[in-house]
Amino acid sequence: MKLSEKTQNAILDLQKCYPERRSALIPALHLAQTEIGYLPLEIQGEVAALFDISLNEVASVVTFYDMFFDKPVGKHILHICKNVSCMLRGSDGIIEKVCAKLQIKPGETTQDGEFTVISSECLAACDRAPMMLVDDKVVGPVHENGIDELLKEAKKGKGHPSPIEFHEADHV
Numbered sequence: 001m002k003l004s005e006k007t008q009n010a011i012l013d014l015q016k017c018y019p020e021r022r023s024a025l026i027p028a029l030h031l032a033q034t035e036i037g038y039l040p041l042e043i044q045g046e047v048a049a050l051f052d053i054s055l056n057e058v059a060s061v062v063t064f065y066d067m068f069f070d071k072p073v074g075k076h077i078l079h080i081c082k083n084v085s086c087m088l089r090g091s092d093g094i095i096e097k098v099c100a101k102l103q104i105k106p107g108e109t110t111q112d113g114e115f116t117v118i119s120s121e122c123l124a125a126c127d128r129a130p131m132m133l134v135d136d137k138v139v140g141p142v143h144e145n146g147i148d149e150l151l152k153e154a155k156k157g158k159g160h161p162s163p164i165e166f167h168e169a170d171h172v
């Protein structure tokens, strides 16, 4: 597994946008994840080499943020908030119900590869508590009796996106 030349060049271009090139690490990881689908150690190592930093530094960023995956994930990502506002409004029950319906635990992916469930810290939409992020869409307040419909709708989407996209015209 290896990053394409196109992704490597895009990462080098990104570094030029910042006074300190390591400031481009997070968008660079998004680019790498967009290409590969997740960030296994060998890809983290490639990114580290492009930044001339250690693998440990890259790994500490990848494992800190919920938006990066160091193992394969499902087509759709369900980030269910478990933080205080959502917890007080029943997020524990939502997480339990979603996981029971999908027959997985938080952090796992369904056998058909459709869904990965992640119980997340505050997702900055406390006014929608209890809420979840279905791929890139904020959904809430979530009601336990609306979960079937929510999963059905989620399946129609094109999957979890990367916030960073290639601009084809720039990288041909």
Ligand code: FES
Pocket: 081, 082, 083, 084, 085, 086, 087, 121, 122, 123, 124, 125, 126, 127, 129, 131
């Ligand atoms: S506590 Fe759930 S979005 Fe903030």
